[in-house]
Amino acid sequence: MKALLLKDFYTLIKQIKIFIIMIIIFAAIPGYSIAGFAMVYAAMLPITALAYDERSKWNSLALMMPYSDESMVGSKYVLGYIAAATVALFSIAVQIVMSLIKNTPFEMEQVLSVILIACIATIIQAINLPLMFKFGVEKGRLAFFALIVAVTCGVMVLGDRFLVSLSASYVNVVTAFVATVIFTLVVNLISIAISIKIYKKRE
Template identity: 40%
Template sequence: MQALILKDFYVMWKQTRIFLLVILVFSAIPGSFNAVFAVIYSAMLPYTAMAYDERSKWNQLAAMMPYSDRDIVLSKYAFGWLFLLAATVASLVLQAALSLVWPAAGSASPAALLLALCVSVCVLDLTLPLMFRFGTERGRLLMFFIIFLVCGSAGAVAGIAPDLNGNAYFALTLSAAALAAVVLTVLSVPFSIRLYRRKRR
Protein backbone atom coordinates (compact mmCIF):
# COMPACT_ATOMS: atom_id res chain seq x y z
CA MET A 1 0.00 0.00 0.00
CA GLN A 2 2.97 2.32 0.58
CA ALA A 3 3.75 2.15 -3.14
CA LEU A 4 0.19 3.21 -3.97
CA ILE A 5 0.45 6.23 -1.68
CA LEU A 6 3.79 7.19 -3.22
CA LYS A 7 2.27 6.86 -6.69
CA ASP A 8 -0.52 9.28 -5.76
CA PHE A 9 1.97 11.68 -4.21
CA TYR A 10 4.19 11.71 -7.31
CA VAL A 11 1.19 12.29 -9.55
CA MET A 12 -0.09 15.13 -7.39
CA TRP A 13 3.35 16.74 -7.19
CA LYS A 14 3.86 16.57 -10.95
CA GLN A 15 0.37 17.56 -12.07
CA THR A 16 -1.07 19.81 -9.37
CA ARG A 17 1.73 21.61 -7.55
CA ILE A 18 -0.35 24.79 -7.64
CA PHE A 19 -3.08 22.95 -5.72
CA LEU A 20 -0.62 22.17 -2.93
CA LEU A 21 0.72 25.72 -3.03
CA VAL A 22 -2.78 27.13 -2.54
CA ILE A 23 -3.18 25.05 0.62
CA LEU A 24 0.18 26.27 1.92
CA VAL A 25 -0.70 29.90 1.17
CA PHE A 26 -4.03 29.65 2.96
CA SER A 27 -2.24 28.11 5.93
CA ALA A 28 -0.09 31.22 6.23
CA ILE A 29 -2.83 33.85 5.84
CA PRO A 30 -3.94 35.50 9.11
CA GLY A 31 -7.35 34.54 10.42
CA SER A 32 -9.07 31.40 11.60
CA PHE A 33 -11.11 30.80 8.45
CA ASN A 34 -8.12 30.71 6.10
CA ALA A 35 -6.11 28.20 8.13
CA VAL A 36 -9.18 26.07 8.84
CA PHE A 37 -10.13 26.16 5.16
CA ALA A 38 -6.63 24.99 4.21
CA VAL A 39 -6.98 21.95 6.47
CA ILE A 40 -10.48 21.00 5.36
CA TYR A 41 -9.70 21.73 1.71
CA SER A 42 -6.95 19.11 1.89
CA ALA A 43 -9.69 16.51 2.16
CA MET A 44 -10.32 17.04 -1.56
CA LEU A 45 -6.87 15.82 -2.61
CA PRO A 46 -7.85 12.11 -2.85
CA TYR A 47 -10.55 13.03 -5.39
CA THR A 48 -7.96 14.66 -7.62
CA ALA A 49 -5.80 11.55 -7.38
CA MET A 50 -8.83 9.39 -8.23
CA ALA A 51 -9.59 11.57 -11.26
CA TYR A 52 -6.09 11.01 -12.63
CA ASP A 53 -6.44 7.28 -11.98
CA GLU A 54 -9.63 7.15 -14.04
CA ARG A 55 -8.21 9.17 -16.92
CA SER A 56 -5.11 6.98 -17.14
CA LYS A 57 -7.09 3.72 -16.73
CA TRP A 58 -5.03 2.96 -13.63
CA ASN A 59 -7.71 0.72 -12.10
CA GLN A 60 -7.48 -1.70 -15.05
CA LEU A 61 -3.72 -1.83 -14.65
CA ALA A 62 -3.99 -2.26 -10.88
CA ALA A 63 -6.25 -5.28 -11.43
CA MET A 64 -3.30 -7.07 -13.06
CA MET A 65 -0.95 -6.20 -10.21
CA PRO A 66 -0.65 -7.80 -6.75
CA TYR A 67 -2.87 -5.22 -5.05
CA SER A 68 -6.04 -6.18 -3.25
CA ASP A 69 -9.21 -4.11 -3.39
CA ARG A 70 -8.62 -3.27 0.25
CA ASP A 71 -5.13 -1.91 -0.52
CA ILE A 72 -6.38 0.30 -3.34
CA VAL A 73 -9.27 1.75 -1.33
CA LEU A 74 -7.34 2.15 1.89
CA SER A 75 -4.49 3.88 0.06
CA LYS A 76 -6.86 6.71 -0.90
CA TYR A 77 -7.96 7.13 2.70
CA ALA A 78 -4.36 7.04 3.95
CA PHE A 79 -3.36 9.54 1.25
CA GLY A 80 -6.06 11.89 2.50
CA TRP A 81 -5.16 11.39 6.16
CA LEU A 82 -1.49 12.15 5.51
CA PHE A 83 -2.28 15.40 3.70
CA LEU A 84 -4.81 16.41 6.35
CA LEU A 85 -2.17 15.88 9.02
CA ALA A 86 0.46 17.74 6.98
CA ALA A 87 -1.91 20.68 6.40
CA THR A 88 -2.77 20.80 10.10
CA VAL A 89 0.88 20.79 11.18
CA ALA A 90 1.77 23.41 8.57
CA SER A 91 -1.10 25.62 9.71
CA LEU A 92 -0.11 25.23 13.36
CA VAL A 93 3.51 26.18 12.66
CA LEU A 94 2.75 29.05 10.29
CA GLN A 95 -0.03 30.50 12.45
CA ALA A 96 2.19 30.27 15.55
CA ALA A 97 5.01 32.05 13.72
CA LEU A 98 2.55 34.66 12.48
CA SER A 99 1.28 35.34 15.99
CA LEU A 100 4.87 36.01 17.13
CA VAL A 101 5.81 38.24 14.20
CA TRP A 102 2.49 40.04 13.77
CA PRO A 103 0.35 39.68 16.92
CA ALA A 104 -2.21 42.24 15.78
CA ALA A 105 -3.08 40.26 12.66
CA GLY A 106 -4.87 37.52 14.56
CA SER A 107 -4.17 33.87 13.93
CA ALA A 108 -5.99 30.57 14.05
CA SER A 109 -5.94 28.90 17.45
CA PRO A 110 -4.76 25.30 17.89
CA ALA A 111 -8.31 24.55 19.08
CA ALA A 112 -9.73 25.59 15.71
CA LEU A 113 -7.17 23.55 13.78
CA LEU A 114 -7.66 20.40 15.86
CA LEU A 115 -11.40 20.68 15.39
CA ALA A 116 -10.86 21.28 11.67
CA LEU A 117 -8.78 18.09 11.46
CA CYS A 118 -11.60 16.02 12.98
CA VAL A 119 -14.19 17.62 10.70
CA SER A 120 -11.94 17.02 7.67
CA VAL A 121 -11.76 13.31 8.44
CA CYS A 122 -15.55 13.25 8.66
CA VAL A 123 -15.83 15.00 5.28
CA LEU A 124 -13.45 12.43 3.78
CA ASP A 125 -15.42 9.54 5.28
CA LEU A 126 -18.75 10.86 3.98
CA THR A 127 -17.63 11.65 0.44
CA LEU A 128 -15.08 9.00 -0.55
CA PRO A 129 -17.68 6.19 -0.70
CA LEU A 130 -19.70 8.34 -3.11
CA MET A 131 -16.69 8.80 -5.35
CA PHE A 132 -15.94 5.06 -5.29
CA ARG A 133 -19.56 4.39 -6.20
CA PHE A 134 -20.06 6.95 -8.98
CA GLY A 135 -16.51 7.82 -10.00
CA THR A 136 -15.12 11.27 -10.62
CA GLU A 137 -16.47 11.56 -14.17
CA ARG A 138 -20.04 10.52 -13.43
CA GLY A 139 -19.94 12.14 -10.03
CA ARG A 140 -19.36 15.71 -11.18
CA LEU A 141 -22.52 16.88 -9.44
CA LEU A 142 -21.18 15.38 -6.24
CA MET A 143 -18.26 17.78 -6.46
CA PHE A 144 -20.62 20.69 -5.91
CA PHE A 145 -21.88 18.94 -2.79
CA ILE A 146 -18.32 18.27 -1.65
CA ILE A 147 -17.25 21.87 -2.25
CA PHE A 148 -20.32 23.11 -0.38
CA LEU A 149 -19.55 20.71 2.46
CA VAL A 150 -15.91 21.81 2.60
CA CYS A 151 -16.70 25.54 2.59
CA GLY A 152 -19.60 25.14 5.02
CA SER A 153 -17.51 23.06 7.40
CA ALA A 154 -14.66 25.57 7.28
CA GLY A 155 -17.02 28.44 8.03
CA ALA A 156 -18.72 26.58 10.87
CA VAL A 157 -15.45 25.54 12.53
CA ALA A 158 -13.91 29.00 12.13
CA GLY A 159 -17.06 30.52 13.58
CA ILE A 160 -17.47 28.40 16.70
CA ALA A 161 -13.84 27.59 17.58
CA PRO A 162 -12.95 31.07 18.94
CA ASP A 163 -16.00 30.99 21.21
CA LEU A 164 -15.14 27.50 22.44
CA ASN A 165 -11.42 28.05 22.89
CA GLY A 166 -10.71 27.89 26.60
CA ASN A 167 -14.37 27.14 27.24
CA ALA A 168 -15.49 24.12 29.23
CA TYR A 169 -17.54 22.99 26.25
CA PHE A 170 -14.55 22.83 23.92
CA ALA A 171 -13.25 19.53 25.31
CA LEU A 172 -16.71 18.04 24.85
CA THR A 173 -17.03 19.42 21.32
CA LEU A 174 -13.59 18.21 20.29
CA SER A 175 -14.19 14.79 21.87
CA ALA A 176 -17.50 14.46 20.01
CA ALA A 177 -15.85 15.45 16.72
CA ALA A 178 -12.98 13.00 17.27
CA LEU A 179 -15.42 10.20 18.14
CA ALA A 180 -17.50 10.98 15.04
CA ALA A 181 -14.34 10.84 12.91
CA VAL A 182 -13.36 7.44 14.33
CA VAL A 183 -16.85 5.95 13.98
CA LEU A 184 -17.32 7.25 10.44
CA THR A 185 -13.90 5.93 9.43
CA VAL A 186 -14.67 2.47 10.82
CA LEU A 187 -17.91 2.44 8.82
CA SER A 188 -16.69 4.22 5.70
CA VAL A 189 -13.62 2.14 4.84
CA PRO A 190 -15.32 -1.29 4.59
CA PHE A 191 -18.30 0.32 2.85
CA SER A 192 -16.00 1.84 0.23
CA ILE A 193 -14.28 -1.52 -0.28
CA ARG A 194 -17.65 -3.16 -0.98
CA LEU A 195 -18.60 -0.40 -3.40
CA TYR A 196 -15.27 -0.66 -5.19
CA ARG A 197 -15.62 -4.44 -5.59
CA ARG A 198 -19.19 -4.09 -6.85
CA LYS A 199 -18.13 -1.47 -9.39
CA ARG A 200 -15.34 -3.68 -10.76
CA ARG A 201 -17.69 -6.60 -11.44
Template identity: 35%
Template sequence: MKGLLLKDFYMILKYCRAYLIIIAVFILASFLVNDDNLFFVFYPCLFSGMLPVNLISYDERSKWNEYSGTLPYSKSQIVSGKYIIGLIVQIIVFILTGIAQAVRMNMNGNFELNDYLAIIAMILFMSCVSSSISLPFIFKWGVEKGRLANFVTIGFIFAGSLIASKLFESDLQTEVTFNVIMLPALCILGIAIFAFSWYLSTVFYKKRETN
Protein backbone atom coordinates in the same frame (compact mmCIF):
# COMPACT_ATOMS: atom_id res chain seq x y z
CA MET B 1 0.92 -1.22 -1.03
CA LYS B 2 4.20 0.70 -1.06
CA GLY B 3 4.08 0.78 -4.86
CA LEU B 4 0.56 2.25 -4.83
CA LEU B 5 1.59 4.96 -2.39
CA LEU B 6 4.67 5.83 -4.44
CA LYS B 7 2.55 6.05 -7.60
CA ASP B 8 0.13 8.46 -5.95
CA PHE B 9 2.97 10.45 -4.41
CA TYR B 10 4.59 10.96 -7.81
CA MET B 11 1.21 11.87 -9.30
CA ILE B 12 0.70 14.52 -6.63
CA LEU B 13 4.09 16.04 -7.40
CA LYS B 14 3.43 16.02 -11.14
CA TYR B 15 -0.27 16.84 -11.47
CA CYS B 16 -1.38 18.34 -8.16
CA ARG B 17 1.31 20.92 -7.50
CA ALA B 18 -1.25 23.69 -7.96
CA TYR B 19 -3.27 22.22 -5.09
CA LEU B 20 -0.20 22.17 -2.87
CA ILE B 21 0.51 25.81 -3.71
CA ILE B 22 -3.09 26.83 -2.98
CA ILE B 23 -2.96 24.99 0.35
CA ALA B 24 0.26 26.81 1.26
CA VAL B 25 -1.25 30.17 0.24
CA PHE B 26 -4.33 29.64 2.38
CA ILE B 27 -2.26 28.56 5.37
CA LEU B 28 -0.25 31.76 5.02
CA ALA B 29 -3.44 33.76 4.53
CA SER B 30 -4.80 32.36 7.79
CA PHE B 31 -2.24 34.58 9.55
CA LEU B 32 -4.21 37.61 8.40
CA VAL B 33 -7.67 36.55 9.55
CA ASN B 34 -9.18 37.03 12.95
CA ASP B 35 -11.30 34.68 15.01
CA ASP B 36 -14.44 35.99 13.33
CA ASN B 37 -13.47 34.49 9.96
CA LEU B 38 -12.22 30.93 10.06
CA PHE B 39 -12.88 30.10 6.41
CA PHE B 40 -9.20 30.50 5.53
CA VAL B 41 -8.33 28.20 8.42
CA PHE B 42 -10.61 25.39 7.25
CA TYR B 43 -10.13 25.75 3.49
CA PRO B 44 -6.73 23.97 3.42
CA CYS B 45 -8.51 21.00 5.01
CA LEU B 46 -10.95 20.99 2.10
CA PHE B 47 -8.20 21.10 -0.50
CA SER B 48 -6.16 18.37 1.14
CA GLY B 49 -9.29 16.22 1.27
CA MET B 50 -9.84 16.73 -2.46
CA LEU B 51 -6.43 15.36 -3.44
CA PRO B 52 -7.51 11.68 -3.36
CA VAL B 53 -10.49 12.59 -5.54
CA ASN B 54 -8.19 14.14 -8.12
CA LEU B 55 -5.90 11.12 -8.01
CA ILE B 56 -8.86 8.86 -8.73
CA SER B 57 -9.85 11.15 -11.60
CA TYR B 58 -6.40 10.81 -13.17
CA ASP B 59 -6.56 7.05 -12.65
CA GLU B 60 -9.85 6.83 -14.51
CA ARG B 61 -8.60 8.97 -17.39
CA SER B 62 -5.52 6.81 -17.84
CA LYS B 63 -7.52 3.56 -17.50
CA TRP B 64 -5.50 2.67 -14.41
CA ASN B 65 -8.48 0.78 -13.01
CA GLU B 66 -8.27 -1.69 -15.88
CA TYR B 67 -4.49 -1.97 -15.71
CA SER B 68 -4.48 -2.47 -11.93
CA GLY B 69 -6.47 -5.66 -12.44
CA THR B 70 -3.32 -7.27 -13.84
CA LEU B 71 -1.28 -6.32 -10.78
CA PRO B 72 -1.12 -8.19 -7.45
CA TYR B 73 -3.24 -5.61 -5.64
CA SER B 74 -6.67 -6.22 -4.21
CA LYS B 75 -9.50 -3.71 -4.41
CA SER B 76 -9.15 -3.17 -0.67
CA GLN B 77 -5.50 -2.20 -1.12
CA ILE B 78 -6.34 0.22 -3.93
CA VAL B 79 -8.96 1.93 -1.76
CA SER B 80 -6.63 1.94 1.23
CA GLY B 81 -3.87 3.49 -0.86
CA LYS B 82 -6.05 6.50 -1.65
CA TYR B 83 -7.13 6.91 1.97
CA ILE B 84 -3.58 6.56 3.29
CA ILE B 85 -2.06 9.06 0.85
CA GLY B 86 -4.91 11.44 1.65
CA LEU B 87 -4.39 10.88 5.36
CA ILE B 88 -0.68 11.66 5.08
CA VAL B 89 -1.39 14.94 3.28
CA GLN B 90 -4.14 15.84 5.75
CA ILE B 91 -1.89 15.19 8.74
CA ILE B 92 0.80 17.45 7.27
CA VAL B 93 -1.75 20.19 6.53
CA PHE B 94 -3.29 19.75 9.98
CA ILE B 95 0.10 20.19 11.67
CA LEU B 96 1.05 23.21 9.55
CA THR B 97 -2.34 24.85 10.09
CA GLY B 98 -2.12 24.22 13.82
CA ILE B 99 1.34 25.78 13.97
CA ALA B 100 0.15 28.74 11.89
CA GLN B 101 -2.76 29.38 14.24
CA ALA B 102 -0.56 29.13 17.33
CA VAL B 103 1.89 31.64 15.85
CA ARG B 104 -0.92 33.97 14.77
CA MET B 105 -2.57 33.95 18.18
CA ASN B 106 0.77 34.58 19.89
CA MET B 107 1.59 37.43 17.51
CA ASN B 108 -1.81 39.01 18.18
CA GLY B 109 -1.33 38.57 21.92
CA ASN B 110 -4.61 36.71 22.36
CA PHE B 111 -3.40 33.13 22.74
CA GLU B 112 -5.73 31.18 24.99
CA LEU B 113 -5.18 27.45 25.33
CA ASN B 114 -8.90 26.68 25.41
CA ASP B 115 -9.56 28.74 22.27
CA TYR B 116 -6.60 27.12 20.52
CA LEU B 117 -7.73 23.61 21.42
CA ALA B 118 -11.22 24.42 20.15
CA ILE B 119 -9.80 25.54 16.80
CA ILE B 120 -7.55 22.47 16.61
CA ALA B 121 -10.49 20.16 17.35
CA MET B 122 -12.57 21.77 14.61
CA ILE B 123 -9.67 21.62 12.14
CA LEU B 124 -9.23 17.92 12.90
CA PHE B 125 -12.95 17.31 12.43
CA MET B 126 -13.04 19.21 9.13
CA SER B 127 -9.94 17.36 7.91
CA CYS B 128 -11.52 13.99 8.62
CA VAL B 129 -14.86 14.87 7.05
CA SER B 130 -13.55 16.73 3.98
CA SER B 131 -12.76 13.54 2.07
CA SER B 132 -15.08 11.19 3.95
CA ILE B 133 -18.22 12.57 2.32
CA SER B 134 -17.21 12.25 -1.32
CA LEU B 135 -14.93 9.22 -1.54
CA PRO B 136 -17.55 6.48 -0.94
CA PHE B 137 -19.73 7.90 -3.72
CA ILE B 138 -16.76 8.21 -6.06
CA PHE B 139 -15.62 4.64 -5.42
CA LYS B 140 -19.19 3.49 -6.03
CA TRP B 141 -20.06 5.46 -9.17
CA GLY B 142 -16.81 6.97 -10.41
CA VAL B 143 -15.58 10.55 -10.41
CA GLU B 144 -18.07 11.99 -12.90
CA LYS B 145 -21.21 10.59 -11.27
CA GLY B 146 -19.86 11.14 -7.78
CA ARG B 147 -18.79 14.73 -8.40
CA LEU B 148 -21.95 16.05 -6.74
CA ALA B 149 -20.54 14.83 -3.43
CA ASN B 150 -17.65 17.29 -3.90
CA PHE B 151 -20.09 20.19 -3.95
CA VAL B 152 -21.71 18.83 -0.81
CA THR B 153 -18.28 18.73 0.82
CA ILE B 154 -17.52 22.32 -0.19
CA GLY B 155 -20.87 23.41 1.19
CA PHE B 156 -20.20 21.54 4.41
CA ILE B 157 -16.80 23.19 4.90
CA PHE B 158 -18.23 26.62 4.11
CA ALA B 159 -21.15 26.14 6.51
CA GLY B 160 -18.82 24.75 9.15
CA SER B 161 -16.53 27.77 8.90
CA LEU B 162 -19.48 30.14 9.28
CA ILE B 163 -20.81 28.26 12.30
CA ALA B 164 -17.37 28.17 13.89
CA SER B 165 -16.88 31.89 13.27
CA LYS B 166 -20.23 32.72 14.84
CA LEU B 167 -19.40 30.43 17.72
CA PHE B 168 -16.17 32.26 18.46
CA GLU B 169 -17.84 35.65 18.49
CA SER B 170 -20.75 34.58 20.69
CA ASP B 171 -21.18 33.67 24.32
CA LEU B 172 -21.31 30.01 23.32
CA GLN B 173 -17.53 30.08 22.91
CA THR B 174 -16.99 29.73 26.65
CA GLU B 175 -19.32 26.76 26.87
CA VAL B 176 -17.57 24.95 24.03
CA THR B 177 -13.95 25.70 24.79
CA PHE B 178 -14.25 24.77 28.44
CA ASN B 179 -16.27 21.65 27.82
CA VAL B 180 -13.82 18.80 28.41
CA ILE B 181 -16.24 16.32 26.85
CA MET B 182 -17.35 18.10 23.69
CA LEU B 183 -13.94 18.74 22.13
CA PRO B 184 -12.62 15.15 22.47
CA ALA B 185 -16.02 13.90 21.30
CA LEU B 186 -15.73 16.10 18.20
CA CYS B 187 -12.30 14.63 17.42
CA ILE B 188 -13.50 11.06 17.98
CA LEU B 189 -16.56 11.69 15.81
CA GLY B 190 -14.39 12.98 12.96
CA ILE B 191 -12.08 9.97 13.15
CA ALA B 192 -15.08 7.61 13.29
CA ILE B 193 -16.60 9.23 10.19
CA PHE B 194 -13.28 8.86 8.36
CA ALA B 195 -13.00 5.18 9.34
CA PHE B 196 -16.61 4.48 8.34
CA SER B 197 -16.05 6.22 5.01
CA TRP B 198 -12.98 4.03 4.44
CA TYR B 199 -15.06 0.93 5.15
CA LEU B 200 -17.91 2.04 2.86
CA SER B 201 -15.52 2.82 0.02
CA THR B 202 -13.99 -0.64 0.29
CA VAL B 203 -17.40 -2.31 0.23
CA PHE B 204 -18.63 -0.19 -2.69
CA TYR B 205 -15.49 -0.70 -4.76
CA LYS B 206 -15.58 -4.45 -4.27
CA LYS B 207 -19.18 -4.54 -5.49
CA ARG B 208 -18.28 -2.31 -8.40
CA GLU B 209 -15.63 -4.84 -9.37
CA THR B 210 -18.15 -7.65 -9.67
CA ASN B 211 -20.62 -5.67 -11.78
Protein backbone atom coordinates in the same frame (compact mmCIF):
# COMPACT_ATOMS: atom_id res chain seq x y z
CA MET C 1 0.11 0.71 0.30
CA LYS C 2 3.33 2.72 0.40
CA ALA C 3 3.82 2.22 -3.34
CA LEU C 4 0.24 3.36 -4.03
CA LEU C 5 0.76 6.49 -1.93
CA LEU C 6 3.99 7.26 -3.77
CA LYS C 7 2.21 6.79 -7.10
CA ASP C 8 -0.50 9.28 -6.11
CA PHE C 9 2.05 11.69 -4.68
CA TYR C 10 4.17 11.76 -7.83
CA THR C 11 1.05 12.14 -9.99
CA LEU C 12 -0.32 15.03 -7.93
CA ILE C 13 2.99 16.86 -7.51
CA LYS C 14 3.52 16.71 -11.26
CA GLN C 15 0.02 17.72 -12.36
CA ILE C 16 -1.20 20.26 -9.80
CA LYS C 17 1.87 22.05 -8.46
CA ILE C 18 0.09 25.42 -8.52
CA PHE C 19 -2.78 24.11 -6.39
CA ILE C 20 -0.41 22.60 -3.84
CA ILE C 21 1.39 25.95 -3.62
CA MET C 22 -1.98 27.66 -3.10
CA ILE C 23 -2.79 25.25 -0.25
CA ILE C 24 0.52 26.11 1.45
CA ILE C 25 -0.10 29.86 1.04
CA PHE C 26 -3.66 29.60 2.42
CA ALA C 27 -2.41 27.55 5.38
CA ALA C 28 0.17 30.25 6.15
CA ILE C 29 -2.37 33.10 6.20
CA PRO C 30 -3.46 33.98 9.76
CA GLY C 31 -7.11 33.20 10.39
CA TYR C 32 -8.89 29.90 10.73
CA SER C 33 -11.32 30.40 7.85
CA ILE C 34 -8.53 30.48 5.26
CA ALA C 35 -6.62 27.66 6.97
CA GLY C 36 -9.86 25.70 7.09
CA PHE C 37 -10.29 26.09 3.34
CA ALA C 38 -6.73 24.83 2.84
CA MET C 39 -7.38 21.75 4.99
CA VAL C 40 -10.66 20.93 3.27
CA TYR C 41 -9.04 21.30 -0.14
CA ALA C 42 -6.10 19.14 0.98
CA ALA C 43 -8.55 16.42 2.04
CA MET C 44 -10.03 16.58 -1.45
CA LEU C 45 -6.72 15.67 -3.13
CA PRO C 46 -7.68 11.96 -3.19
CA ILE C 47 -10.55 12.92 -5.51
CA THR C 48 -8.06 14.45 -7.91
CA ALA C 49 -5.93 11.30 -7.66
CA LEU C 50 -9.01 9.18 -8.43
CA ALA C 51 -9.75 11.34 -11.47
CA TYR C 52 -6.25 10.72 -12.85
CA ASP C 53 -6.64 6.98 -12.11
CA GLU C 54 -9.86 6.87 -14.12
CA ARG C 55 -8.36 8.84 -16.98
CA SER C 56 -5.34 6.54 -17.23
CA LYS C 57 -7.37 3.31 -16.73
CA TRP C 58 -5.29 2.59 -13.64
CA ASN C 59 -7.90 0.32 -12.02
CA SER C 60 -7.71 -2.11 -14.93
CA LEU C 61 -3.93 -2.21 -14.66
CA ALA C 62 -4.07 -2.59 -10.86
CA LEU C 63 -6.06 -5.82 -11.22
CA MET C 64 -2.91 -7.44 -12.58
CA MET C 65 -0.85 -6.23 -9.62
CA PRO C 66 -0.59 -7.68 -6.09
CA TYR C 67 -2.65 -4.94 -4.44
CA SER C 68 -5.54 -5.86 -2.19
CA ASP C 69 -8.89 -4.06 -2.36
CA GLU C 70 -8.23 -2.73 1.13
CA SER C 71 -4.93 -1.20 0.01
CA MET C 72 -6.42 0.33 -3.13
CA VAL C 73 -9.20 2.01 -1.14
CA GLY C 74 -7.21 2.70 2.00
CA SER C 75 -4.43 4.48 0.13
CA LYS C 76 -6.88 7.20 -0.98
CA TYR C 77 -8.08 7.77 2.57
CA VAL C 78 -4.54 7.82 3.94
CA LEU C 79 -3.54 10.30 1.23
CA GLY C 80 -6.29 12.64 2.42
CA TYR C 81 -5.36 12.17 6.07
CA ILE C 82 -1.70 12.93 5.39
CA ALA C 83 -2.57 16.01 3.33
CA ALA C 84 -5.01 17.40 5.93
CA ALA C 85 -2.64 16.65 8.83
CA THR C 86 0.30 18.27 7.03
CA VAL C 87 -1.68 21.45 6.39
CA ALA C 88 -2.97 21.45 9.99
CA LEU C 89 0.54 21.12 11.45
CA PHE C 90 1.84 23.79 9.09
CA SER C 91 -1.00 26.11 10.10
CA ILE C 92 -0.29 25.55 13.82
CA ALA C 93 3.43 26.21 13.25
CA VAL C 94 2.60 29.47 11.46
CA GLN C 95 0.30 30.53 14.31
CA ILE C 96 3.08 29.83 16.83
CA VAL C 97 5.60 31.85 14.81
CA MET C 98 3.13 34.73 14.47
CA SER C 99 2.54 34.68 18.24
CA LEU C 100 6.30 34.88 18.86
CA ILE C 101 6.70 37.74 16.40
CA LYS C 102 3.79 39.69 17.86
CA ASN C 103 4.80 38.70 21.41
CA THR C 104 1.29 37.44 22.15
CA PRO C 105 0.38 34.25 24.04
CA PHE C 106 -0.35 31.16 22.02
CA GLU C 107 -3.43 29.50 23.51
CA MET C 108 -4.33 25.84 23.38
CA GLU C 109 -7.73 26.77 21.99
CA GLN C 110 -6.00 27.68 18.73
CA VAL C 111 -4.67 24.13 18.40
CA LEU C 112 -8.09 22.66 19.23
CA SER C 113 -9.69 24.88 16.58
CA VAL C 114 -7.28 23.65 13.91
CA ILE C 115 -7.85 20.02 14.92
CA LEU C 116 -11.62 20.50 14.76
CA ILE C 117 -11.32 21.96 11.27
CA ALA C 118 -9.16 18.97 10.27
CA CYS C 119 -11.90 16.68 11.64
CA ILE C 120 -14.48 18.45 9.49
CA ALA C 121 -12.20 18.09 6.46
CA THR C 122 -11.84 14.33 6.99
CA ILE C 123 -15.61 13.95 7.55
CA ILE C 124 -16.20 15.64 4.19
CA GLN C 125 -13.69 13.23 2.66
CA ALA C 126 -15.46 10.30 4.34
CA ILE C 127 -18.77 11.35 2.78
CA ASN C 128 -17.22 12.06 -0.59
CA LEU C 129 -15.04 9.02 -1.30
CA PRO C 130 -17.76 6.31 -1.23
CA LEU C 131 -19.70 8.37 -3.79
CA MET C 132 -16.61 8.59 -5.99
CA PHE C 133 -15.97 4.84 -5.80
CA LYS C 134 -19.63 4.13 -6.50
CA PHE C 135 -20.39 6.53 -9.36
CA GLY C 136 -16.96 7.61 -10.61
CA VAL C 137 -15.47 11.05 -10.15
CA GLU C 138 -17.74 13.03 -12.50
CA LYS C 139 -21.07 11.55 -11.39
CA GLY C 140 -19.80 11.29 -7.82
CA ARG C 141 -19.18 15.03 -7.71
CA LEU C 142 -22.77 15.69 -8.78
CA ALA C 143 -24.05 13.35 -6.07
CA PHE C 144 -21.81 15.04 -3.51
CA PHE C 145 -23.01 18.52 -4.48
CA ALA C 146 -26.62 17.33 -4.19
CA LEU C 147 -25.84 15.99 -0.72
CA ILE C 148 -24.20 19.27 0.29
CA VAL C 149 -27.28 21.21 -0.87
CA ALA C 150 -29.55 18.91 1.17
CA VAL C 151 -27.36 19.25 4.27
CA THR C 152 -27.16 23.03 3.87
CA CYS C 153 -30.97 23.27 3.63
CA GLY C 154 -31.28 21.11 6.72
CA VAL C 155 -28.84 23.27 8.65
CA MET C 156 -30.70 26.42 7.63
CA VAL C 157 -33.99 24.94 8.85
CA LEU C 158 -32.74 23.28 12.03
CA GLY C 159 -29.61 25.31 12.80
CA ASP C 160 -31.23 27.88 15.10
CA ARG C 161 -33.03 25.22 17.12
CA PHE C 162 -29.81 23.26 17.50
CA LEU C 163 -27.86 26.31 18.70
CA VAL C 164 -30.55 27.13 21.26
CA SER C 165 -30.54 23.59 22.62
CA LEU C 166 -26.73 23.52 22.66
CA SER C 167 -26.45 26.79 24.58
CA ALA C 168 -29.10 25.63 27.01
CA SER C 169 -27.24 22.40 27.79
CA TYR C 170 -23.91 24.11 28.64
CA VAL C 171 -21.84 21.49 26.88
CA ASN C 172 -18.25 21.45 28.09
CA VAL C 173 -15.77 22.48 25.39
CA VAL C 174 -13.42 19.57 26.06
CA THR C 175 -16.31 17.09 26.04
CA ALA C 176 -17.55 18.50 22.74
CA PHE C 177 -14.01 18.28 21.32
CA VAL C 178 -13.57 14.64 22.36
CA ALA C 179 -17.04 13.78 21.03
CA THR C 180 -16.17 15.39 17.69
CA VAL C 181 -12.93 13.42 17.38
CA ILE C 182 -14.69 10.15 18.24
CA PHE C 183 -17.49 10.94 15.79
CA THR C 184 -14.90 11.66 13.09
CA LEU C 185 -13.17 8.31 13.70
CA VAL C 186 -16.45 6.40 13.60
CA VAL C 187 -17.61 8.13 10.39
CA ASN C 188 -14.29 7.43 8.68
CA LEU C 189 -14.22 3.76 9.73
CA ILE C 190 -17.75 3.29 8.39
CA SER C 191 -16.83 5.15 5.21
CA ILE C 192 -13.77 2.97 4.61
CA ALA C 193 -15.83 -0.20 5.09
CA ILE C 194 -18.48 1.05 2.64
CA SER C 195 -15.86 2.08 0.06
CA ILE C 196 -14.14 -1.32 0.22
CA LYS C 197 -17.48 -3.07 -0.28
CA ILE C 198 -18.28 -0.80 -3.25
CA TYR C 199 -14.82 -1.29 -4.77
CA LYS C 200 -15.13 -5.08 -4.60
CA LYS C 201 -18.49 -4.94 -6.38
CA ARG C 202 -17.04 -2.75 -9.15
CA GLU C 203 -14.66 -5.53 -10.05
